[in-house]
Amino acid sequence: MTQSLDQIPVATLKGVGPKVAEKLAKVGVISIQDVLFHLPMRYQDRSRVTPLASVQVGVEAVIEGEIKGCSVVMGRRRSLVCKIQDRTGLATLRFFHFTASQKNNLTTGDRLRCFGEARRGASGIEFYHPEYQLIDSAYTIDQPEQLTPVYPSTEGMHQAGWRKLVKQALTMLGPQQLREWLPRDIGPIATTSLAEAIRFLHHPPVDADMTLLAAGQHPIQQRLAFEELMAHHLSLLQLRNIAQQQPAPRLNMQGELLPRFLDGLPFALTNAQQKVQNEILTDIASELPMLRLVQGDVGSGKTVIAAIAACAAISSDYQVAIMAPTEILAEQHLHNFSNWFTPLGVKVGWLSGRVKGKKRQDQLKLISSGEAKVIVGTHALFQEEVHFAKLGLAIIDEQHRFGVHQRLALREKGAHLGRYPHQLIMTATPIPRTLAMSAYADLDCSIIDELPPGRTPVNTVVMANNKRDAVIERIRESCRDGRQAYWVCTLIEESDQLQAQAAEDTYAELTKQLNGLAVGLVHGRLKAQEKADIMARFKAHELQLLVATTVIEVGVDVPNASLMIIENPERLGLAQLHQLRGRVGRGSVASHCVLMYQTPLSKQGKERLLAMRQSNDGFYIAEKDLELRGPGEVLGTRQTGLMQFKVADLSRDSSLLEPVKQAAEELVSRHPECIEGVVTRWLPEATRYGHA
Structure with a gap:
């Protein structure tokens, strides 16, 4: 029987000794099939x-x-x-x-x-x-009668070397060795066979349309992009399927907890909130584990919906875990959930990396005994020493900051009872539809597309740093009128120490220039209690201006703050800028966001700032962010490995996503035996979602 190309090691090729094999492994090239799927990134016409x-x-x-x-x-x-x-x-x-x-x-x-x-x-x-x-x-x-391919490479591998390897691999390519996993009646697969498509893309004829090839829109590239997107989609469906094979507890609303919770709120739920609440309550009343993503723009009221789901878990005698990616956001959730649930007689636990010693032991005991019904924390929640008595619901905020494996690790915390917790994932970073359909294909999506009454759109102004004095004068006037303001410092370096230093320098400068105003400073290197104290003082109007790093990106709610200055906004992604801007416009007074950039501004920097000035719509901003930065960056570095494509491009190929979804459903129902072949061809074990 002929051996398939995915089973023949690359070391069988002439010129591939142990050292070269090691270099090839770094870019995921282990078998002959991997060589064939290591496709050119561009072409040269040497004819x-x-x-x-x-x-x-x-x-x-x-x-x-x-x-x-x-x-x-x-x-x-x-x-x-x-x-x-x-x-x-x-x-x-x-x-x-x-x-x-x-x-x-x-x-x-x-x-x-x-x-x-x-x-x-x-x-x-x-x-x-x-x-x-x-x-x-x-x-x-x-x-030459063909265009010359240029391959993505790694250190120590030259183009001539790649071309020799590919030439040898192509001689081994036959229809039997490269099996067609997608039947011809599934999806818009071209008449070109997979083997023909691979040959064409390694050596296109000189009359091939170079414009289409450069744009990735040649029909043969699209044929492969379709199959690759299908592999990603099927992998996530496998993950969902695994998750849904294990039962979850039925969480039904019982007793007086929910009516008492709703009575204590100073506002009524919007129609959008009620719709999403009903979707969640229907999900968690079933034994099928809920996997739901709730998207809502900044300030749309997602946390209240999470608290309603928590009421159902608590009244069914289960625990709820709320996990956030940063200490400051977790602290904000602790503040909200404590204010809501402590008066109702529900114990709220707290666990983060900074809770140490006896305090940590006390919290671990509250969690393991079941005395704490709501447990708020950072990634510390899924560490080995944490044992939940009866976890029924996991609420994960800003999930894209965690890897998929971290979400799964929290889910495992409920497994000892034979029932897995329901999962509710929230994000205030609207996920472009293209990403929601691909990176989050294992989740059901709910959108809170309505802001609570009284929220005002933020007027965004873009200006150069040479207008700094005028901006400082604007802050003085605003604060004299009884308003409050934020000044956000950004740095290219991801170093807490450098960010803190930049913020401290700005704080010293502004304190001097705004003599007579109460100025506060918050950054990532402050102790949790110090940060909490400063935020409390700002909220209580004791401070008029808050100088901060991007630690205030999420979770800070001060309705009286109506002015935000973001320094060097060109250094941040659009989603992060939108998050920061969402800290103002929380009251009924007109709010402004000043994006103060350094000249000269790059072309992409200009496009980013223009998008911010044009729109307050988080979904528009998210689509623009995806277009400018690509999926890996939009999802966050922890997930980049999951979204690296060989041929497909989520922005360019978004029109394929709907047909991919339909074709995947057909394959699952009519040809389940083909699924594993499609997935393993495009997603090596290292990047499979289920094993992430």
Whole structure:
């Protein structure tokens, strides 16, 4: 029986010893099939020789000419300079790394054919380190009949090496070794076979449409993108299927807890909140584990909905865990849930990395004994020493900041009773529809698309840093009128220490310039209690201006704050800027957000700030963020590994997502035996969602 290509190790190829195999493994190339699916990132047209007079700066070209001279030049860097000439003009080849034999082989009068990118040099057109070969007058070089592939690489692997490997792998490619896992009656699969598609993408003919290929929109690329998106979708469905095979507790609303909770709220639920509440309560009344994502823009009231779900769990005698990615957001949840539940006689527990010693032991005891019914915390909640008595509901805020495996680890905390907790995931970072359909395909989605009455849209202004004095004067006026303001410092470095230093410098400067105003400072290096004290003082109007790092991005609610200055906003992603802006506009007074950028601003920086100025709609902002930064960054670094595609691109191929979803359903119902083959081909074990 013929061995399939995914079972033949790459080491069987000529030129692949242990060292090369190790380098290839770094980019996930372990089998012959992996070599074939390591597709070019772009192509070069080397089929035509360009006359030297027609060469354009910044464009790759094949050139040919006679060597007119070759010498070593001692400039800022020693280089080998070779002049070549054709009937139309002259060009210079420059090599910074060269050998004596290389210099000796470039003889005046010989003809060369070169390929490289043209640059503007001191003496006209120059090519740095071009690929070249000598042309013997006895024969001519055949022009290639295919476009030349350029592969994504790793240290120690050159393009020539990749091309040799692919050439060998293609000789082993036959219909039997590369099985078609998608039946022809499933989805819009082209008539091209998988083997033909792979051959084409490694060696497209010279008449192939390079514009379509460069954009990733060639029908053959789309055929593979469809199958790859299908693999990701099926993998998430497998994850959901595993989760739903184990029963969850039935959580029904009983007794007076919910009516008493609702009576204590100073507002009525919006229609959108009531709709999402009903979806959640229906889910958790079933033995099928709930996997629901609640999206809502900043301030739409997701936390109240989470508390209503908690009421159902508590009244059914189960515990609720609320997990947040940062200490400050977890503290905000602790504050809210304590205010809501303590008066109702429900004990609220607290666990974070900073709760240590006896206090930690006391909290662990409250959790394991079941005395604490609501437990709020950071990722400390899924650590080994934490034992829940009876966990029925896990609420995870801003899930994209955690890896999928962390969500699963919290779920396992309820497994000892044979029933797994329901999962409610909340995010104030609206997830673009394209990502919701792919990265979150294992979750049901609810959207709170209505803001509570009394919230005002925020007016966003973009200005350069040279207007700093005018902005400071604006703060003085606003605070004199009884309002409060935020000044947010951002840094490129992700270092708490540097961020804290930047914030401390700004705090000192603003305290001096705004003499007479009460200014506070909060950053990530402060102790939890210090942060809580400063936030409490700001909330109580004892401080008029709060200087902060991006730690205030989520969870801070001060309705009297109506002005926010964000320094260097070009350094942040759109979703984060939108989150920060959501700290103002929480009262009935007109609110403003000033984005104060450093000049010069990059093209992408301009686009980001323009999007912020144009819209307050988190979903528009999220789509724009995805378009500008790509899925890996939008999801957060912890999840990037899950969303790296070989062919597909979520922004470009969003039109394929609906057909992919339908085709996946058909495959599950009619050809379940094909699922594993599709998934393992595109998602190696390391990036499978279920094993993340």
